[in-house]
Amino acid sequence: MTSLQILLESVESARRDFIAECEGLSPTQVNFKPDPESWSILDNVEHIVRAEQSGISGLWKALDGFKRAEPIWQGDPIHRGLSVEEIVERTWQTKEKVPPIAAPQWGGSLNFWLAMCRAQRHMLQDLVQEMEGLDLELIIFPHPISGPMDARQRLEFLRFHARRHQEQVRRIKGSEGYPGF
Numbered sequence: 001m002t003s004l005q006i007l008l009e010s011v012e013s014a015r016r017d018f019i020a021e022c023e024g025l026s027p028t029q030v031n032f033k034p035d036p037e038s039w040s041i042l043d044n045v046e047h048i049v050r051a052e053q054s055g056i057s058g059l060w061k062a063l064d065g066f067k068r069a070e071p072i073w074q075g076d077p078i079h080r081g082l083s084v085e086e087i088v089e090r091t092w093q094t095k096e097k098v099p100p101i102a103a104p105q106w107g108g109s110l111n112f113w114l115a116m117c118r119a120q121r122h123m124l125q126d127l128v129q130e131m132e133g134l135d136l137e138l139i140i141f142p143h144p145i146s147g148p149m150d151a152r153q154r155l156e157f158l159r160f161h162a163r164r165h166q167e168q169v170r171r172i173k174g175s176e177g178y179p180g181f
Helices: 003-022 027-031 041-067 084-091 110-131 151-173
Strands: none
Touching (some): 003 041, 003 110, 041 110, 110 151
């Protein structure tokens, strides 16, 4: 198994765990907000889908630019060699504001958003297959908060982000007033 395939599996594992954390809940549970400023479980799932779509699409653009020798981003790769956890530690505030492209907007059915979340797997598998054998440090797509991140870091971010929101869902479930079944 290549390092890229290992990265892909870490993303897929995090996504599966996130989905499992959100399945089997009632509409009241998925729409519960611990306070007016918090997101619901439904908001978290929609956000994960939107954020992943943006990140995966951006990586495809960066890959296409790399292949054409016309990178979509140029500059100092200030995070070279860092893990995604180190990048987030250096660049994020305690409570970060979501970029508009990844903000929950539609609401609706939890099952729709979970199906969308599952479907991301295929897009990511195709992308990883296209990147196999390439130097991931040269394929850079900036994150809206953290700045320039290479393809390895962006894949790590997908894992990190799913785990982060899985923990947020757990906190919602443990909140005072969270409705039982």
